[in-house]
Amino acid sequence: MSRYGFLVSPSHNRVYAQTAPALATAELAVFGERALGGTVRDIGITEIGGLPYVTFTADELTETDLRLLSNMSSLYALFALESDDLLRPLAKRPVDLFGSDLLTIQKYAGKTNEDFTRLLVNVTALATDTPAGLVTGGMRLFDPMCGRGTTLNQAIMYGMDAAGLDIDAKDFEAYSGFLRTWLKNNRLKHRAETGPVRRQKATLGRRLQVSLGASKELYREGSTIDVTVVNADTLRSGDFFRRGEFDLIVTDAPYGVQHGSRPHGGGNAGRLARSPRDLLAAAVPVWEPLLRRGGALGISWNTFVAGREELADILESNGLTVHASEPYLGFAHRVDQAIRRDIIVATKN
CATH class of the missing domain: 3.30.70.940 (NusG, N-terminal domain)
Incomplete structure (x- = not known):
């Protein structure tokens, strides 16, 4: 030893x-x-x-x-x-394909710490049936409440295809603007398009579609990293992505209701309560079909507003197996007086 x-x-x-x-x-x-x-x-x-x-x-x-x-x-x-x-x-040999500015340059209130985001992606990827995929490549990640894209940027850093969805139009525009500017400033070969998503003459949301190459040679060969971000309600994730499309679903559960469904008109109709328990109870059945068998879902959340057992019950009732070994129970930590953050990870068998 x-x-x-x-x-x-x-x-x-x-x-x-x-x-x-x-x-x-x-x-x-x-x-x-x-x-x-x-x-x-x-x-x-x-x-x-x-x-x-x-x-x-x-x-x-x-x-x-x-x-x-x-x-x-x-x-x-x-x-x-x-x-x-x-x-x-x-000697360190990290997977990182790009400079750290991809993760650090964005500054805004409520941004999740970049190191914590990397930790969350890591422990979720390691819970899959192919943990070495973290370094061998080929994984595809989905963040169904992606905000301004910290998790998506970590996936890009690892060379993963990344997809995200968020209901906040301002966050969608901010991330679209940031990624386009970052790609141009770093002189990376890419293609970026933004437009509406329509089905049967109805507009379901807006979509940013980006293909980028870690090098000019890889881009010319067609070896690109594909990024898709949709501005829509997370409870409609299945309208935009295919069953079994993702190896990883990774998200930082919000502490309010900004990602909740509002299907029944204005006012308070259809709104979810402040607890992420209610949001996740509605959303996990929508997300689970998008995860391939052997893939893993990782969620960080505020333990002051929902307990681990409550979230574990939601995940397990949707056919997922929660990792409860000692290492996966060691991530609870204080963020501020009102937030004690933890991680829960489950695998789809």
């Missing part, structure tokens, strides 16, 4: 920085359980040179192991620990 450690990435968010080491130990445990054959042991936080390192023991890490671990959300620098805590650097 060999001993390893990694320095946790610094964060501009003071509260997230305080909880990041604990989240990193839980994320590492998921990597160990789902992708590294259960060989990761003795996970803990060790102070070395006055800084907190996440340390662990494992069989000697292979090239594939290093490629997987290099994508951990808070891993800043990875080391083999020699005797007397001497650090031998190990």
